[in-house]
Amino acid sequence: MSELDRDQQQTFAREIVDRLRSRGYEAYWAGGCVRDQLLGKQPKDYDVATSATPDQVREVFGKRRTLAIGAAFGVIAVIGSREQGVVEVATFRRDTSYTDGRHPDAVVFSTPEEDAQRRDFTINGLYYDPLAERVIDFVGGVADLKQGIVRAIGDPVARFNEDKLRLLRAVRMAARFGFHLDTATMQAIQAQADTVTSVSPERIGQEMRQMLTIDGRVQALELLVESRLLSAVLPAAVRLIGQPLNHDERKQDAWQFTLEVLSLLPAPTFALSLAALVHLLDDPAAAITSANERWRLSNKEHERARWLAQQATALVDAPQLAWSRVQPLLVHEGIAELLDLHAARAAAANREAEHVAFCRAKLALPQAELDPPPLVTGNDLLQAGFPGGPNFARWLHDLRVAQLDGKLTTREAALAQVAAWHGK
Helix, strand or coil, rough: CCCHHHHHHHHHHHHHHHHHHHCCEEEEECHHHHHHHHHHCCCCCCCCEEEHHHHHHHHHHHHHEEEEHHHHCCEEEEEEECCCCEEEEEEEEEECECCCCECCEEECCCCCHHHHCCEEEEEHCEEEEECCCEEEECCHHHHHHHHHHEEEEECHHHHHHCCHHHHHHHHHHHHHCCEEECCCHHHHHHHHHHHHHCCCCCHHHHHHHHHHHCCCCCHHHHHHHHHCCCCCCCCCCHCCCCCCCCCCCCCEHHHHHHHHHHHHHCCCHHHHHHHHCCCCCHHHHHHEEEEEEEEHHCCCHHHHHHCCCCCCCCCCCCHCCCCHHHHHHHHCCCCCHHHHHHHHHHCCCCCCCHHHHHHHHHHHHHHHHHCCCCCCCHHHHHCCCCCCCCHHHHHHHHHHHHHHHCCCCCCHHHHHHHHHHHHH
């Protein structure tokens, strides 16, 4: 499948506006694509807002090239080529009441100004006319972009009552761009922080997944604490604040050390960031299980984060440990992430990371030396006449340990050892 071409996507979005205008409708680019363009960033997608109703949009572009993905809310997807992608076209609207804290009960088609007023933040409430190359700003978004402010449109309490997910989106937006939250917006978030749990775990997880993997992840966590949202979405992590950290020479508390570790991780995965966030807790595995329940992680994310958190200190003494204790970790598929975590911990504590260098040197060994095949398998034991049973797993484990530590080097020696164990 061809990759999306950003230039072709932009051209396609401009053509959609041109086509709607030629049919007598008002149409502009809207929302995030305008914000990103003004910030000098390449928009990842384009949205168009128009006076045309969903039926009129489908009439202009044809039903074969459109999908009614959200017609009840005035949204039609216009389909371009593989390189152009899909552009969502939404009718100017104002929303009625919100009773579920997420979606409007109904919408009423309206004007561009009313459409801007129902959006979340001023920097997302801008329009752009790609034909006249001018910005249309009803909400003060241009000034807030210049000053680096995330500000709710209108009454922040009302905006957050409409959609509780906006509580987290405000934090993510500020952290993503290195902006700050305006005072009234922050106060409204603090007042409603405990209500964020009314949002589905999947949606909370999506926001946290993005927050913990962006360059601004430390700012995101600091804002989550200040806004009181962290207590709602992952209360276990709050216990780190003020917790003494004996091994840190600079006498930071566990929370500050955790933030420094997170800042030192190079382009971390979500699982790695989550593991780093909770690894200093007394029971990090329990905290990750709690995150799984609250955020609906994938099985892979859950398992990887638990493994990383549980092994966060396992390799510190690697050069002095028996090879049978180090090797199983080195051949684990998450070893690159684990070594990144160990390196970040060492740097945050102003310590050398000889153990990381040692492990990385071992990873450069030929595969046959790093992870040699076992001397015997379960089938080998059965064929040699040993009865199957609960001892098999223990015998195979102990044989592997002896093999890795160089105490057993041949199949015959391994079988002889099992015979000795079996005879006891």
